Amino acid sequence: MTPDLTSLTVHGALALLESKACTAVDLVDALVAAIAARDPELGAYVSLDADGARREAEAADKARAAGTGGRLCGIPVAVKDVLNVRGQPCTCASRILQGYVAPYDATAIARLRAAGAVMLGRTNMDEFAMGGSTENSALKRTRNPRHPDYVPGGSSGGSAAAVAGGVALCALGTDTGGSIRQPAAFCGCVGLKPSYGRVSRYGLTAFASSLDQVGPMTRTVRDAALLQEVLGGVDPMDSTSVAAPVPAYTERLTTDLRGMTLGVPREYVVDGLDAGVERAVRAAIERCRELGARVIEVSLPHTRYAIATYYVIATAEASANLARFDGVRYGQRCADAADPLDLYERTRAAGFGPEVKRRIILGTYVLSSGYYDAYYLSAQKVRTLIRRDFEQAFAQCDALVTPCTPTPAYRFGEKTDDPLQMYLGDIFTVTANLAGICGLSVPCGVAGGLPVGLQILGPAFKEEQILRVGHAYELARGEGWLG
Amino acid sequence: MDHESTDTSGIDVRYVANLARLHLTDAEIDTFQGQLSQIVDYVQTINQLDLTGIAPTSHAHPLENVFRADEVKPSLDRAEVMRNAPQSRDGQFIVPKIVE
Numbered sequence: 187m188t189p190d191l192t193s194l195t196v197h198g199a200l201a202l203l204e205s206k207a208c209t210a211v212d213l214v215d216a217l218v219a220a221i222a223a224r225d226p227e228l229g230a231y232v233s234l235d236a237d238g239a240r241r242e243a244e245a246a247d248k249a250r251a252a253g254t255g256g257r258l259c260g261i262p263v264a265v266k267d268v269l270n271v272r273g274q275p276c277t278c279a280s281r282i283l284q285g286y287v288a289p290y291d292a293t294a295i296a297r298l299r300a301a302g303a304v305m306l307g308r309t310n311m312d313e314f315a316m317g318g319s320t321e322n323s324a325l326k327r328t329r330n331p332r333h334p335d336y337v338p339g340g341s342s343g344g345s346a347a348a349v350a351g352g353v354a355l356c357a358l359g360t361d362t363g364g365s366i367r368q369p370a371a372f373c374g375c376v377g378l379k380p381s382y383g384r385v386s387r388y389g390l391t392a393f394a395s396s397l398d399q400v401g402p403m404t405r406t407v408r409d410a411a412l413l414q415e416v417l418g419g420v421d422p423m424d425s426t427s428v429a430a431p432v433p434a435y436t437e438r439l440t441t442d443l444r445g446m447t448l449g450v451p452r453e454y455v456v457d458g459l460d461a462g463v464e465r466a467v468r469a470a471i472e473r474c475r476e477l478g479a480r481v482i483e484v485s486l487p488h489t490r491y492a493i494a495t496y497y498v499i500a501t502a503e504a505s506a507n508l509a510r511f512d513g514v515r516y517g518q519r520c521a522d523a524a525d526p527l528d529l530y531e532r533t534r535a536a537g538f539g540p541e542v543k544r545r546i547i548l549g550t551y552v553l554s555s556g557y558y559d560a561y562y563l564s565a566q567k568v569r570t571l572i573r574r575d576f577e578q579a580f581a582q583c584d585a586l587v588t589p590c591t592p593t594p595a596y597r598f599g600e601k602t603d604d605p606l607q608m609y610l611g612d613i614f615t616v617t618a619n620l621a622g623i624c625g626l627s628v629p630c631g632v633a634g635g636l637p638v639g640l641q642i643l644g645p646a647f648k649e650e651q652i653l654r655v656g657h658a659y660e661l662a663r664g665e666g667w668l669g
Numbered sequence: 670m671d672h673e674s675t676d677t678s679g680i681d682v683r684y685v686a687n688l689a690r691l692h693l694t695d696a697e698i699d700t701f702q703g704q705l706s707q708i709v710d711y712v713q714t715i716n717q718l719d720l721t722g723i724a725p726t727s728h729a730h731p732l733e734n735v736f737r738a739d740e741v742k743p744s745l746d747r748a749e750v751m752r753n754a755p756q757s758r759d760g761q762f763i764v765p766k767i768v769e
Contacts, residue, residue: 382729382730498715509690515753526765534691538691543691564716567720568720570723
C-alpha cells in the first residue's frame with residue numbers, strides 16, 4: 187500500500203520515486219488534495235498553480251525516466267511569497283505588489299529547477315518579511331498547525347506551517363533576524379539559515395541586504411542538508427555571494443557527536459525564558475553530551491545589545507530597499523497623483539501596512555542627518571563587537587547550542603499592540619544575522635503542548651558542523667518529541 | 670563616544686515620514702509617535718557601550734571589488750517587464766509631470 191505521500195520526507199519521496207512506487211505527478215496530486223482539504227483552515231498558501239505544478243511534475247517524471255533528472259527530480263517545494271518565480275505573482279504579502287508578475291527566476295529558484303524540483307505554490311509571510319508571527323501579512327492569517335489559535339511564527343510562517351502541517355514536503359524560507367529558525371521552532375520543523383553569502387539573494391525581494399539569507403525548511407535535518415547542497419554557491423548576479431566551495435553536507439552526517447565541542451552561551455538564559463523551553467533545551471543538550479559531545483560554557487557578552495543593534499541596522503537598510511515601491515514601474519499606484527511626490531506618498535500610504543511603515547520611519551530616522559552617528563554608525567560598531575564575540579566563542583567550540591526562542595508560540599493578537607515586545611522575541615536569533623554565521627533550528631520537545639526549537643549556531647561557512655549536530659541529535663531524539 | 674552634538678529630543682514622526690515619502694494620517698502619526706519613541710529609547714542603549722576605536726561593520730564578510738568583465742549580456746525581457754507597469758506607452762513608464 188502506498189504510504190500517505192503528504193507525510194514523506196524529501197529523502198523518503200526520492201526513494202519512492204527511484205523505486206517507481208510513485209511518480210512526481212502522484213506527489214503533486216496528493217499535496218494539492220491535502221491543500222484543498224486542510225489549507226482553508228491552516229492558511230499556509232497564498233497562491234497555488236496546481237496545473238503548472240502538475241506540468242512541471244510530468245516533465246520531471248520524463249527526465250527521471252530518461253536518466254537526466256537532477257538530485258531533487260520531482261520533489262515539490264513550496265516557496266515563500268518573497269522570491270521571484272517567473273510568471274508567478276510575488277506579493278511579499280503586501281497590497282503594494284498586488285498584480286505584480288515576476289519576469290525572472292530568483293537564483294535560488296533556478297538552482298532548485300535545475301535539480302528537477304517542482305514549484306508547488308507560494309506561502310504566506312509577514313509583509314516584506316517584517317515580523318515574527320505572520321500576523322503582518324496583508325493577505326490572510328496562517329495558523330500554527332499544532333494549535334489553531336496560536337501563531338505559526340514569522341516571517342516565514344506559511345512555509346513552516348505548510349511543512350509541519352502536512353501540505354508541503356519542504357519549503358523555502360528567508361531569514362533576516364530569525365525568520366526561518368523561529369517559525370520552524372514554533373511549528374515544529376527544521377529550519378536552516380545558511381551563512382550570509384552562501385545562497386544568492388538575486389531575485390529575493392530585499393529587506394536588509396547585509397542580513398537576508400534564503401534557506402530550506404524541512405521535516406528532517408538530512409533533507410535540509412540536501413536542499414542546502416542544491417541552493418548554495420556563488421552567483422555572478424549577487425556580488426555579496428561568496429565563492430566558498432559547497433561541501434556534500436549529506437555525506438558529512440554522523441550518528442554520534444564524538445570529537446565535537448558544543449558551547450552554551452551563559453547570556454542566553456534570560457529573564458522571560460519560558461521554563462518549559464529551558465527544560466526541553468537542557469534535555470537536548472544533555473542528549474548531545476550522551477552522543478559524545480563535550481559541552482562547555484562560553485560567553486557572548488554583547489548579546490543584550492543585539493536587538494537594539496539589529497533594529498537600527500535592519501530598519502535602516504529596509505528604508506532604502508523599500509524606496510523602490512513608489513508606484514512607477516510595478517505594483518499598485520494611487521489614482522490621480524498631482525505630481526511625483528503625491529504619487530509616492532499616497533501610493534506608499536495605501537500600499538504598506540503599519541509594521542512596514544513603522545520600520546521605514548525608524549530606518550529613515552536612524553540614517554538622517556544629525557542622528558546617523560548616534561544610531562546607525564554606533565550600531566555598526568556594536569555589530570563588530572558581536573562578530574568578535576562569536577569568533578572568540580568558536581575558537582573554543584565547534585557549535586553553540588541555545589534555545590531558538592524565549593517562549594513557544596503565543597496566541598493571535600497577544601503582541602500586536604506592543605511592537606517592542608514582538609521585537610524582544612528575536613533575542614536569540616538576530617545575532618547570527620548580524621555576525622553572518624549559520625544557524626539551524628531542530629524540534630527538541632514541547633512546552634505547554636507547543637513545539638520548542640533547539641538552535642545550533644556555527645561559524646560562517648561551516649554549515650556541515652551544525653547539520654552534523656542537528657542530525658545526530660534528531661536521530662537520538664526520535665519521533666516521539668511532540669508528546 | 671562621538672562628540673557630534675545631536676538633538677536628543679526624540680523622533681519627529683511627521684518630519685521623518687515626509688523624508689520617507691510616506692503620507693500618514695493624524696491618527697497614524699499619533700500612534701507611531703508613541704510606539705517609535707519607545708523603540709528609539711530602547712535602541713539608544715547601544716550608546717552605553719564604549720565604542721572608541723571600534724571599526725564599523727557594514728557587511729559580515731567584507732568583499733571588495735567584485736567585478737566582472739564589461740560585456741553586454743542578455744537582460745530581462747522588456748515586454749514582460751512592461752506588463753507590470755501601472756501606466757506605460759511605447760516601452761516607457763508614464764508618470765506625473767516632474768519638471769514644471
